[in-house]
Amino acid sequence: MKLSEVKNHLQTLEQLDFYLPNSQKVESHFHVTEVGQISKHFIDCGGVVRVEHVVNFQLWSADDVDHRLEPKKLMHIIELSEKVLGIQDLEVEVEYQAETIGKYGLDFQDNHFVLTTKQTDCLAKDNCGIPAEKPKVKLSELQAQMNGGRDPNSGCC
Numbered sequence: 001m002k003l004s005e006v007k008n009h010l011q012t013l014e015q016l017d018f019y020l021p022n023s024q025k026v027e028s029h030f031h032v033t034e035v036g037q038i039s040k041h042f043i044d045c046g047g048v049v050r051v052e053h054v055v056n057f058q059l060w061s062a063d064d065v066d067h068r069l070e071p072k073k074l075m076h077i078i079e080l081s082e083k084v085l086g087i088q089d090l091e092v093e094v095e096y097q098a099e100t101i102g103k104y105g106l107d108f109q110d111n112h113f114v115l116t117t118k119q120t121d122c123l124a125k126d127n128c129g130i131p132a133e134k135p136k137v138k139l140s141e142l143q144a145q146m147n148g149g150r151d152p153n154s155g156c157c
Contacts, residue, residue: 001091001092001105001106001107001108002089002090002091002092003055003078003087003088003089003090003092004089005108006078006092006106006108006113007075007078009108009113010071010072010074010075010078011071011075013071013111014071015070015071016068016069016070016071016074016113017111017112017113018030018059018094018112018113018114018115019112019113019114019115020096020115021104021114021115021116021117026059026061026096026115027061027065028068029061029062029064029065029066029067029068030059030060030061030069031059031060031061031062031064031067031069032057032058032059032060032069032074032077033058033059033060034056034057034058034095035055035056035057035077035078035081035087036055036056036081036085036087037053037054037055037056037081037085037086037087037088037090038053038054038055038056038093039051039052039053040052040053044122044123044124045122045123045124045127045128046123046124046126046127046128047124047127048123048124050123053088053090054090054091054092054093055087055088055090055091055092055093056092056093056094056095057092057093057094057095057106058094058095058096059094059095059096059097060097061097091105092105092106093105093106093118094106094115096115103118104116104117104118105117105118
């Protein structure tokens with residue numbers, strides 16, 4: 001989800017809720033401790049130089065159970081970040097503390113934000129010799145190859 005989409009949803013909400021990918025609700029007293037833009041400049045395993053940019057939200061739950069972040073307050077933080085930091089309309093990535101800091105994508109469903117799982121991937125499969133898709137082999141063809149091309153049901157062996 002892009003930052004502009006987050007802002008559009010914030011304008012329609014009376015209450016700000018985030019849910020984890022397992023449908024567990026993030027505590028209502030969470031804080032958004034950071035809004036920023038992260039740039040990642042790297043070389044993939046195939047030797048290609050890449051640059052990625054995302055908007056980053058960091059969610060944090062404290063012992064302050066009386067606190068509740070309102071949609072208008074988050075909108076103000078985002079607008080201030082755009083003005084002061086020059087944040088662009090990019091995909092939003094969310095950091096949230098679990099066993100360690102987890103990185104999530106962001107979606108919007110049923111009037112609340114949902115953290116979505118992210119996966120690692122090889123960006124240079126063609127250079128690494130990794131097939132794009134596993135070849136599909138019929139078991140009968142594999143058995144025929146193992147039997148030197150002879151059909152085990154032919155009665156010849």
